[in-house]
Amino acid sequence: MTAPATPPEHPLPTTTTPPPSPPEQPNPAGRPDALAPQLAAGPGQPHPAQVIARQRLHPLSPVLKSVRTLTLVIVAVSWRGVQNLGPDKYALVLLGLLALVLLYSAVAWRFSGYEVIGRELRIHEGVLFRRTRAVPLERLQAIEVVQPVLARPAGLAELKLDVAGAGKAEAPLAFLPLAEADALRARLLALATRTPVPPVGTAPPEPTTPAVDQPEEPDLYRVDNNDVVVSQFLTPPVMFTPLAVLYIVGQLLFNSDFGVFAVASMVTAVAGTIGAPVMRILNFWNFRIGRAPAERLRIRHGLLETRSQVVGPRRIQSLTVTWPLLWRGKGWLRVTLAVAGQSSVGADGQQSRAETDRLLPVATVDTARAIVPLALPGLDISTLPLSPVPHRARWLAPLRRRVLAAGLTEHAFATVDGLLTRQLTVVPYARIQSVRVTEGPWQRRLGLATIYVDVAGSTPAAAVHRPLAEAFTWADELTKRARAARAAMV
Template sequence: MTTPATPPDPPAPAGPEQPAIAEPPHAPVVGPGQPVLGRQRLHPLSPVLKSVRTLFLVVAAVSWRGLQNLGADRYALVLLGLLVLVLLYSAVAWRFTGYEVVGRELRIHEGVLFRRTRAVPLERLQSIEVVQPVLARPARLAELKLDVAGAGKAEAPLAFLPLAEADALRTRLLALASRTAAPAAETAAPEAARPEEPDLYRVDNNDVVVSQFLTPPVMFTPLAVLYIVGQLAFNSDFGVFAVASMVTAVAGTIGAPVMRILNFWNFRIGRAAQERLRIRHGLLETRSQVVGAQRIQSLAVTWPLLWRGKGWLRVTLAVAGQNAVSADGQQSRAETDRLLPVATVDTARAIIPLALPGLDITALRLSPVPDQARWLAPLRRRVLAAGLTEHAFATVDGLLTRQLTVVPYARIQSVRVTEGPWQRRLGLATVYVDVAGSTPAAAAHRPLAEAFTWADELTTRARAARALAV
């Protein structure tokens, strides 16, 4: 939590010969309502790239059944007509789309029939991701995605901008969000123009591939392939479109592991300005994300069952504005929440303190649940554990896929104690710690007196941690 800064005098206006994103040297941070960056448009190729991307979605929606009903010629004409319509609409939308930075606010102007302006307060900004889709890479274009506290998805995506402009805009927005008064020559310079700092850690691509092969969908895929081959050999009524539909289903089954391999390829962690982490990865679509430690709401360390033989784990970050992680640690969108997609315990011990300083996952003193919890969790009882450490609240749960969840005290939003009907009979309760943008951390089946003591202590520690962060 930060306190509002007193607005200093506005900077001198830029001359016509200056680029739109530059400021006078050593310009202070401007106050509310003062223009920082005038209205800008997206790159002229944006309508073309958006139209091609939309066409891919249309092809996937029509699928094999549409091709069978329409025929190849009419199918191609329909797709061509849709592409032309989408291209025209995208061109008109580009004409009215733009962005500007006013004070500590990013404003997005868009709309064709109905014009609208979205304002993104920069103090709610959690992280910014620069994404280069495979179609945009030849033209060196990128998409800017903003993770904002309280939003269920990336807010105000700007697609597409020149890569250097996207880097410069990200640097500027992060500087404004941090209430820094860094010189403009530093805050406006693209990251690509700065001396490249060596990566702190690189994930082995071979480990990424093997880890995704050690997943249930991939291991059961050979059975599905044998079923298709058997149907072709012994069932004469098994037509071409039936085969195509089943092949599509198999591809969908293994699609998620393949997409993760492409997404986590060349995964590397480095340092960015102002003690932030820079996480970069991707083979076809490259992603570069900058996250500050003060924006991390919680951290989860997961040990999948099939990875335990190799001693592997994965580390996930919860940042407000990103989709909440489900119980199995997966996300519906591209997984951009990973601190480590696959790693050993020793590697995790070295990297995790970069995100949460002072945290050692092997030195957490957690207490197990009492014996009466065996009536409610007979198999999980030996796994369940929780405790209040020096800097964070930690819980362990999961029988087959084990997960350690750590919530820094300064990120706690609220604390709840719940009692189910069977818990009341056994004198047990569950302590829930709520954080922004993620599922709560739950300490299940704790003794009732301990649960209320923890709730009071967590509230006190959270208040003290937020006071220190000011």
């Protein structure tokens, strides 16, 4: 059940010769007014309110992108560089590498940039091989402003575009001055709302987003950093880490055959175990939620690398509430969002360990009841009309039977599953892509079936072991409600 594709509302300009454009005004990089429209409207051209003239990235962008490769090269040269070359020649080699990086950066910056034509963002890059990547703004789901550690001293930021159907961040813009990145994000989100373009010759519409320098609203909620630390260490691997450390110490003291390589291997394993929680602590530090224009949510967090993301309720594909086993004693849970195209891949193409899908990294039920309706209006996670599976499902899920539940609410489909780690998954009707009913061989004997609700960019929500008649009734009802919800959004 997939919505038919619609042609773009604003085709690209034709090949007719446009009237002469006014001379370019000086546009210093790093100022929000550098994003002002610079092309005059003409026959067959997009309205000026829908165009951003070509802008260049910050000159330090190629340097910051290449810093990892440059560091590896310096380390490789430094391994035996001083011994084989001597201090003087070694210093000349480093200066030569630095000069090459600066030369490459200057050439790359000369040919890099971005522009918006109609409702398409075009990103230009490349030195030997020039590339132009086009991102349709209709598919734009969310935009995240990221400030890596190396970019923060220079006041630069990276713009990561989450696009529906993409497996990673689509053509990230790295790097821009922070003020320009915030202004560009606001403008791209405004263009992605499908506001109709006025006829040629009429005045452009009033901007739907406030000025960049308008004071921001105060944060709606801040997560306690102490709760973040405690929650990330309340995991089974981390809790058993002290035993592993004691084992290593005991082997060193009482076992003379315990070699250096064995110790190094175990220390590496321990470091890898506690590395993921430490990275999450750094990522979720100072986690706060605020309001953005057009009823969007602004989520900001991070200690070393700061992140700022703006997500609209219509872009959320599903919401998941998780109760980990070791958190239940403190009454904690976490809430995650699934946004089509959302990814943790950085500008260098490497997989990032930072998790960017959190609405609440750790919270109580009362806090979740207050914050979740900001993402999905009208949803109360404590009063969902969920029904359990029938008693005969005990033959297929003897331990999980008391946990399994599902139901159709006013605005969304909800399921509960998980024995040790319990999960509540909620899918808004307007985000449903397809509905499937499956029957396994043992389910057929018991008159049971599983309903799968597919959404873009996320794992399907499954209501397992439902009565067969109920499963087909729900499938028909979900199809009708999904069609009606999408029609109401147009």
